[in-house]
Amino acid sequence: MARAIAIIGGTGEIGLGLAFRWAQARQVVHIGSRQKERAEAAALKVRDAVGSEAKVEGFENREAASQAELVVLTVPLSAQISIVKGVKPALQSGTIFVDCTVPTAAAIGGRLTRTVGLWAGSAAEQVAELLPGIPVLSGFQTVAAEALQDLDHPIESDVIVCGDAKDAKEALKALIELIPGARYVDGGPLENARIVEHLAVLLISLNIRYGVHRAGLRITGLPEDLLPRKVG
Template identity: 35%
Template sequence: MIRGGRTTPRRVEENTLTTYRIAVIGGTGPQGKGLGYRFAKHGHEVILGSRAAEKAEPVAAEVTERLAGVSGAGTVTGLANADAVAAADVVLLAVPYDGHDELVATLPLAGKTVISCVNPLAFDKRGAHGRVVDGGEGSAAESAQRIAPEATVVGAFHNVSAVLLWGDEDYLDEDVLVVGDVVEAKQVAMELAASVTSRVGIDAGKLRLARQLEPFTAVLISINRKYKVHSGIRVSGLGHAATE
């Protein structure tokens, strides 16, 4: 992992955080299912979205079974994408970049806090690399904001391993970087990060920095391939300042 020391861990108590009703669009895929599981494990109500409710329902049942016996776990249900969004406070976009814009345009996102973890990646014989979005002056998160101007979009959870999300560790030993233009929306994603890492996320700047954050996942994929690991990001030097 890309790691460094921290003088004061940013651990948080779960009962100090707000609980949310979260629609995970792309909830039947590995990333969406894993994040949905982590959110529900720590008390949030999760609605897994898919093109059809019939596809989302068995995945929701699988996650629910995984949560059996977990004290304080939230519920997990499956709905069609638009219905999931309509029922939620927060929407997580965990879909492939191909078809992303067309899908976002169909969702009732007005007034919602939208968290994008979409990574525009491509693969060739040399490995993974970032795709160029809007001539290098855009990102998937910015595209979602442009398509849904009445929503508030932030970028987060791009670099978290789907394998580890579905794994047995209580928390992942890494940081979640959050980018966005609205502080309150970033705070939602930063709180949700605690369900994954037990630490609030890190405010990493404005939404335009998703242009760097999204394709950085290709670097982690390269590391994973070289060292046969599931790498993540750890930021050093923050100390107690990250909780302020």
């Protein structure tokens, strides 16, 4: 069987959106949940949306991660550390790990429109500290779940990917380009996730201010072929 994309917390809004898009692009998708039944129900939703031929299955989180070449983490900050520790033993060597977490203060009972400071610098760097030897990337924070789930329209957003592993970025770029309207933008080293995660909180506040649900981000002025220069 082809190795899969595992979406940990794939029963939630953005995880399900990514599952829709990658299943539509004929990728093997494993939806992970703390409860297998919830994951199976989400897999059913994907088949309903995309078609019965969709290669999607539901698993408990650790099992989902065990057969994956790419693991995408889509859980709230409050659950991030425990979920990463839980799936860690199942990760195979060479697995790429993508963190989508937005560190909103809601995780500690605060406002959704404020960030919370993390000792590691960002939510993605917090994951990287927990997973030495695994290439950790950050991405999708500035993409709205609602836009991903709307299969009738392209998403009209850039996906800014931060990370230090060049090959892993190339692999994720190929998957991002399978999503209609999505544009991969190399956001530089993983430490730049600090900036992107904060921008995501700005987008949440814009959604609230303008009464919309899918504020996104497009960077202008980049070359058509998106060959980024090396920045120090």
